[in-house]
Structure formats: structure tokens, C-alpha cells
Amino acid sequence: xxxxxxxxxxxxxxxxxxxxxxxxxxxxxxxxxxxxxxxxxxxxxxxxxxxxxxxxxxxxxxxxxxxxxxxxxxxxxxxxxxxxxxxxxxxxxxxxxxxxxxxxxxxxxxxxxxxxxxxx
Amino acid sequence: xxxxxxxxxxxxxxxxxxxxxxxxxxxxxxxxxxxxxxxxxxxxxxxxxxxxxxxxxxxxxxxxxxxxxxxxxxxxxxxxxxxxxxxxxxxxxxxxxxxxxxxxxxxxxxxxxxxxxxxxxxxxxxxxxxxxxxxxxxxxxxxxxxxxxxxxxxxxxxxxxxxxxxxxxxxxxxxxxxxxxxxxxxxxxxxxxxxxxxxxxxx
Numbered sequence: 001x002x003x004x005x006x007x008x009x010x011x012x013x014x015x016x017x018x019x020x021x022x023x024x025x026x027x028x029x030x031x032x033x034x035x036x037x038x039x040x041x042x043x044x045x046x047x048x049x050x051x052x053x054x055x056x057x058x059x060x061x062x063x064x065x066x067x068x069x070x071x072x073x074x075x076x077x078x079x080x081x082x083x084x085x086x087x088x089x090x091x092x093x094x095x096x097x098x099x100x101x102x103x104x105x106x107x108x109x110x111x112x113x114x115x116x117x118x119x120x
Numbered sequence: 121x122x123x124x125x126x127x128x129x130x131x132x133x134x135x136x137x138x139x140x141x142x143x144x145x146x147x148x149x150x151x152x153x154x155x156x157x158x159x160x161x162x163x164x165x166x167x168x169x170x171x172x173x174x175x176x177x178x179x180x181x182x183x184x185x186x187x188x189x190x191x192x193x194x195x196x197x198x199x200x201x202x203x204x205x206x207x208x209x210x211x212x213x214x215x216x217x218x219x220x221x222x223x224x225x226x227x228x229x230x231x232x233x234x235x236x237x238x239x240x241x242x243x244x245x246x247x248x249x250x251x252x253x254x255x256x257x258x259x260x261x262x263x264x265x266x267x268x269x270x271x272x273x274x275x276x277x278x279x280x281x282x283x284x285x286x287x288x289x290x291x292x293x294x295x296x297x298x299x300x301x302x303x304x305x306x307x308x309x310x311x312x313x314x315x316x317x318x319x320x321x322x323x
Binding site for chain 1: 158160161162164165212213215216217218219220221222223224229230231232233234235236251252255256261262263264265273275277279281282284285
């Protein structure tokens with residue numbers, strides 16, 4: 001009984017995670033510049049992976065698999081923001097973003113010369 | 121890290137410096153414990169071979185890839201940690217749904233903005249934790265970190281005017297407060313609770 005419920009919950013999580021992954025992919029494709037794209041690559045993508053992992057955990061239910069799934073989740077949470085920050089920073093410094101889409105840019109006002117016109 | 125070496129006006133130095141050899145040893149032992157745990161999880165079960173292998177590999181990692189000491193002067197508060205984790209999950213879900221929605225909304229071009237947020241507790245650990253958490257919660261992404269003044273530069277997605285910038289700033293400071301309440305030291309906690317949410321955050 002409980003196994004059946006867990007299976008169905010797991011299946012639901014897998015579908016939801018896959019849909020979020022799809023939305024993230026569409027976002028990466030459709031958003032106008034690199035900075036916006038990184039938003040799609042972090043939030044829905046991370047939650048999608050978390051849901052997929054939860055779904056797998058509910059289906060497999062063995063301690064060894066749960067440990068591995070936990071590791072994947074921790075590393076995903078720890079590394080996705082770092083990767084997005086590195087790409088975002090590189091995009092900003094090389095000027096690969098649409099300034100017309102920005103309402104404000106307080107990083108440029110810092111005046112340290114590391115803006116788009118700064119040293120590569 | 122790459123910011124200009126302008127000294128922050130009121131930064132109280134990165135937490136406590138020099139807790140002595142004992143503290144450093146304790147940090148190393150904790151790190152080794154984590155590495156052994158990760159190693160065992162990777163192999164999938166806990167036995168003597170994995171324990172010994174984990175100790176060897178973990179020791180080698182610590183010897184050959186030494187990291188700068190992270191001064192952890194605080195202590196864990198389980199209640200506040202639960203609050204932080206709960207809010208984090210809620211915000212991760214709502215942020216994901218929001219970004220997913222504007223991703224599939226036909227013909228919508230989201231506008232953005234870059235705002236500077238100066239944190240009230242500019243310690244390395246707090247800076248890193250806040251930056252990580254903020255990247256995953258609604259509409260913000262870290263672009264640049266100015267370690268000297270403890271300032272985060274965030275890209276905010278889907279803004280509709282100046283009001284949204286203030287909202288993003290306040291939200292970041294709220295995340296910081298939750299983190300400090302969960303893992304900060306008593307001095308940092310006092311700093312957070314007494315400071316009014318700083319509005320003028322430009323360096």
C-alpha cells in the first residue's frame with residue numbers, strides 16, 4: 001500500500017521535475033540576454049533536478065541510492081549558483097548583455113573600471 | 121575579491137582572526153570527516169575499506185589543496201536553521217514557478233536591473249552563504265562580489281520600476297538576517313538585529 005503511494009508520488013515528482021526542466025530550457029532559449037538566461041538556468045533547473053531526485057528516491061528506496069541522491073542534491077545546490085555567477089560575471093564584463101533592458105545598473109556606478117569597458 | 125581595495129568605512133574585519141592552532145585543527149578534522157562521509161556515500165556503503173580509503177583520499181585532498189581558513193565564529197541554532205530551510209524551499213519553489221512562467225509566456229520580454237546590496241555582516245562565510253542562497257531565491261542572481269566592503273551586486277529579473285529594486289534589496293537583507301540567525305555568532309546577531317535595514321547601500 002505504502003509502496004504504491006510512494007511510487008505514484010515519485011512518478012508525480014518525475015513529471016513535475018521534467019516539466020520544470022523543459023521550462024528552464026525554453027527560458028534559456030527565449031530570454032533576451034545572457035543575464036536573464038542565467039536566471040532560467042538556476043532556479044527552475046535546480047528545482048527540476050531536486051524534484052527528479054525526489055522522484056527517484058521515492059521509487060528506489062534503498063539506503064545506498066538515497067546516499068548518492070543526497071550527494072547529487074547537495075552538489076547541485078552548491079554549484080549551480082556558482083556556475084551562474086561565473087557566467088553572469090563574464091557576460092557582464094565582456095558587455096554581452098542588453099543595456100536597454102536594464103532599469104538600473106549600480107555596478108557601473110561603482111566606477112572601478114571593471115565594467116564592460118574595463119580590462120578584459 | 122576583484123574589487124577595488126577601498127576600505128569599508130565600518131567593516132569590523134572578517135570575524136575573529138586567530139583562534140589558535142586548536143581551532144585550525146578542529147576545522148581540519150571537521151573537513152576530513154565530511155570528506156570521509158562523502159567518500160562513503162559515493163561508494164554506497166560504509167565498511168572498513170571505504171573508511172580507510174576515505175581517510176587517505178581526504179587527507180591527501182586537505183594536504184595538496186589547502187583552503188584558506190574560514191573563520192566560523194558562530195554556532196548553529198536549530199530553530200532558526202529550520203526557519204531558514206523552510207523559507208528557502210518556499211522561495212525556491214516560487215522563484216522557479218515565476219521564472220518558468222515568464223519563460224513560456226508568449227511575447228514577453230522581461231526587463232532587469234543591477235542593484236548593489238551592502239550586507240551588514242561582511243564576513244567571508246556570511247557573504248558566501250548569502251550569495252548562494254540569494255541566487256536561488258526570487259528573481260536575483262549574483263553578478264559580482266566586492267569582498268572588501270561586503271557588497272553583492274545582483275541582477276534582478278522581471279522588474280517593473282524602481283519599487284522592485286527596493287523589494288529585491290530588502291529581500292536580500294532578509295535572507296542575510298535569516299542566515300545570521302541560523303549560523304551567526306552573537307556579535308553578528310546583535311549587528312543584524314540593531315541595524316535598521318540599510319537603504320543607502322551604494323558603496
